[in-house]
Amino acid sequence: MNMNSKTQLEEKPAKRLSVRALVIIDVLATCFSLGVFALFFFDLLGINPQPEPIPVQQLAASVAEVTPAPTAALPESPSPSPIPTAPEESASDFPTELSSVQTAEPSSEPEPEPTPADDWKFASLTTDEPVFTDSGYSSRDICIKISSYDTGEGVIDSPYTVADIYVRDIRCLQSYFAGGKYIPTGHGEEILTLMEESGAIVAANGDYYSMQMGSGVLRNGVLYRYPKADFDVFVLYDDGSVTIYPKRSIRTEQDWAKAFENAWQVWSFGPSLLDENGKQYEDLRASLFPVVANRNPRTGIGYYEPGHYCLVVVDGRDGDSAPGASIEEFASVFESLGCKQAYNLDGGGTSRMAFDGEIITEPSQDRVLPDIVLVAEYEGSGAWKEAQNAEEVS
Amino acid sequence: MLRRILPHICIVLSLTVLVLLILNLYNPFMGFLSSAVSICFLFALCLSALATAILLVWTDRRK
Numbered sequence: 001m002n003m004n005s006k007t008q009l010e011e012k013p014a015k016r017l018s019v020r021a022l023v024i025i026d027v028l029a030t031c032f033s034l035g036v037f038a039l040f041f042f043d044l045l046g047i048n049p050q051p052e053p054i055p056v057q058q059l060a061a062s063v064a065e066v067t068p069a070p071t072a073a074l075p076e077s078p079s080p081s082p083i084p085t086a087p088e089e090s091a092s093d094f095p096t097e098l099s100s101v102q103t104a105e106p107s108s109e110p111e112p113e114p115t116p117a118d119d120w121k122f123a124s125l126t127t128d129e130p131v132f133t134d135s136g137y138s139s140r141d142i143c144i145k146i147s148s149y150d151t152g153e154g155v156i157d158s159p160y161t162v163a164d165i166y167v168r169d170i171r172c173l174q175s176y177f178a179g180g181k182y183i184p185t186g187h188g189e190e191i192l193t194l195m196e197e198s199g200a201i202v203a204a205n206g207d208y209y210s211m212q213m214g215s216g217v218l219r220n221g222v223l224y225r226y227p228k229a230d231f232d233v234f235v236l237y238d239d240g241s242v243t244i245y246p247k248r249s250i251r252t253e254q255d256w257a258k259a260f261e262n263a264w265q266v267w268s269f270g271p272s273l274l275d276e277n278g279k280q281y282e283d284l285r286a287s288l289f290p291v292v293a294n295r296n297p298r299t300g301i302g303y304y305e306p307g308h309y310c311l312v313v314v315d316g317r318d319g320d321s322a323p324g325a326s327i328e329e330f331a332s333v334f335e336s337l338g339c340k341q342a343y344n345l346d347g348g349g350t351s352r353m354a355f356d357g358e359i360i361t362e363p364s365q366d367r368v369l370p371d372i373v374l375v376a377e378y379e380g381s382g383a384w385k386e387a388q389n390a391e392e393v394s
Numbered sequence: 395m396l397r398r399i400l401p402h403i404c405i406v407l408s409l410t411v412l413v414l415l416i417l418n419l420y421n422p423f424m425g426f427l428s429s430a431v432s433i434c435f436l437f438a439l440c441l442s443a444l445a446t447a448i449l450l451v452w453t454d455r456r457k
Contacts (some may be wrong), residue, residue, distance in 0.1 A: 026402055030409040033435075037410065040431040045402070214425030228427045289420070 002297065023149050038262045042185050042356060054223045094188035122166040122307060130377070132356055134164035137201050141168040144202050144375060146355055151321055155336045156329040158295070158322050161361050163202045163212065163355050165375055167307055170240050172262050174198065175219040178370050178384040182217065186210035188368030191354050198382030200374035204299050204311045204353040207269040208346040210370040215268030220258055220383040232270035235341040240306025242341050243285060244272040254321045273300065273331035273342040277365040288327060297351035297364050301373060302339035310337060313353040317364035345373070400435040400446045
């Protein structure tokens with residue numbers, strides 16, 4: 001009898017869940033797994049303390065400690081060299097006042113001598129007092145000219161807006177984070193709010209750093225993180241010159257530290273649009289998905305020479321009246337403007353430009369921004385406040 | 395018990411990594427596959443796949 005019971009028990013098939021139940025359980029478990037991934041990836045629990053931002057001057061000091069003979073040039077390696085940009089003779093004409101910003105004991109540093117207006121190459125474009133007009137702004141340190149090209153007026157089919165920017169002091173070309181601080185997990189505000197907080201005269205969206213965890217972030221002379229993913233990286237130095245490092249040209253943080261020495265701004269999005277001769281790259285589309293390379297609203301920054309830059313925003317996603325610009329068309333805009341370097345920032349629904357408290361382009365959708373590129377009088381601006389806070393902390 | 399759970403762990407981890415791969419295709423700048431968390435998931439997938447395979451081979455040989 002006992003033997004029979006045992007045999008019956010062994011023969012009884014194990015209770016099995018139906019296939020449908022198994023699939024549902026697996027799918028739910030996958031969702032849970034993705035949730036766990038998101039928790040840690042975006043650090044939603046705040047487990048990983050954010051590294052302290054490093055002022056670039058301190059970064060340069062740490063590079064000097066690591067490397068006995070520091071140099072701004074990149075180490076020789078089989079990797080491609082960065083695109084040469086600023087001619088040295090013009091860079092030397094550009095006054096550099098950044099060194100007074102991040103020093104540990106600012107009071108002991110001599111005040112920077114005000115540069116006589118006549119010494120600056122673009123002094124004829126400035127005015128003694130700040131003056132706003134419908135098409136621009138000028139002051140002692142800044143000249144901004146806004147040009148809008150309607151459908152059929154410019155070199156592409158879509159309307160676009162160009163802010164031609166001249167700054168005597170590179171500190172006037174700034175970046176500003178939503179919330180007034182670096183928030184890697186994402187925080188956005190309307191562009192007009194960001195402009196008001198930062199004292200911006202003209203502003204456009206930046207590289208949307210919070211949606212690109214692998215991007216390098218160095219803003220207003222303070223390093224927040226090194227690039228980790230493959231970007232062309234735009235570096236604006238404190239002498240006003242620009243270098244765009246092609247993707248994969250630098251791998252290690254130590255080499256990035258050298259590349260970022262004396263950097264004032266770093267943006268990571270891309271691609272770089274113009275070659276060393278100021279002509280658009282032929283294979284721009286190669287590294288992009290067609291949906292990205294095709295016509296879209298676009299934002300980009302162009303570089304002519306130290307002290308002279310431009311911001312360009314192309315409207316798009318509005319039928320035939322504003323189809324947007326493909327990546328090649330966007331590069332052709334900068335080529336037509338005569339830029340030496342040009343760099344694509346975040347586009348699509350993010351693209352927008354505002355001047356004097358008004359949005360002057362036609363954004364394709366409502367969207368808050370985590371960061372903006374802006375021009376402001378340095379005194380009282382967002383970067384100035386950051387520098388003041390850093391001084392108080394130190 | 396382990397023999398029954400391991401294949402499902404494999405399925406769940408594979409689907410998770412597959413989702414990350416697709417996300418990475420659309421936005422490589424986010425670094426979905428290069429972060430420490432992603433590497434942990436990939437490592438776990440490798441281990442579970444290995445364990446499942448070994449169990450399968452072992453069971454097969456005992457039959």
